[in-house]
Amino acid sequence: MNKSIELEAIVTESLAGKRLDQALAELFPDYSRSRLKSWITDGKVTVDTKVIEKPREKVVAGSLVAVDAEIESEERHEAQLVELDIVYEDEDILVINKPAGLVVHPGAGAPDRTLLNGLLHYDPQLDLVPRAGIIHRLDKDTTGLMVVARNVPAQTQLVSMMQA
Missing domain, CATH: 3.10.290.10 (RNA-binding S4 domain)
Known part of the structure; x- marks a missing residue:
């Protein structure tokens, strides 16, 4: 889309x-x-x-x-029910407490049941945002807060802030 x-x-x-x-x-x-x-x-x-x-x-x-x-929508990923621990949300961002063991992006070793799949299930509009709004990642075995942009303007601003 x-x-x-x-x-x-x-x-x-x-x-x-x-x-x-x-x-x-x-x-x-x-x-x-x-x-x-x-x-x-x-x-x-x-x-x-x-x-x-x-x-x-x-x-x-x-x-x-x-x-x-x-x-353009990027590679199509399937929306899947993945339990998300959302600690904050508004119209522009989500803050998620990522647990250890959850892979962030689908890849060769984990083609599905990732944070990205869960985000697409939680908010289908994230399909319009590159990488479903994920602006940074944490390793599979790392627990921590992740910020996710819910729209392109928010993503642009967050990426700019992270670079600074």
Whole structure:
């Protein structure tokens, strides 16, 4: 299941002369710079209705920039009932107490019954978020709290915070 993304903004004076990818990152901070850059190179971004495929293209104040793209679902994983110890949740994040013995991502040694499978069962909308919102992992035998993003803007912000 893909999610359609339609964004529009006017280039402000403070962004005039900046590269398109830099301007988009400031105009649409809910999306990562690499995602925005790929949308540009894929022809999903227009400036004043003209498709621009070069991230280095300079922007002019007053120009209308628009993004018409999709976030593609990644490899399909099956939603499965896996008991989750949720210690906090709101519309943007889940905080889960991962027990020892629970694998985070499906893989060769554990193709199912993972945290990711359980998350998809708990909240099917996580299928629209890369890696079902998992932004970090803990080893199978490690117990601890894990933060899961429930939407792409939250994921982008959490990844940025973790990198900082």
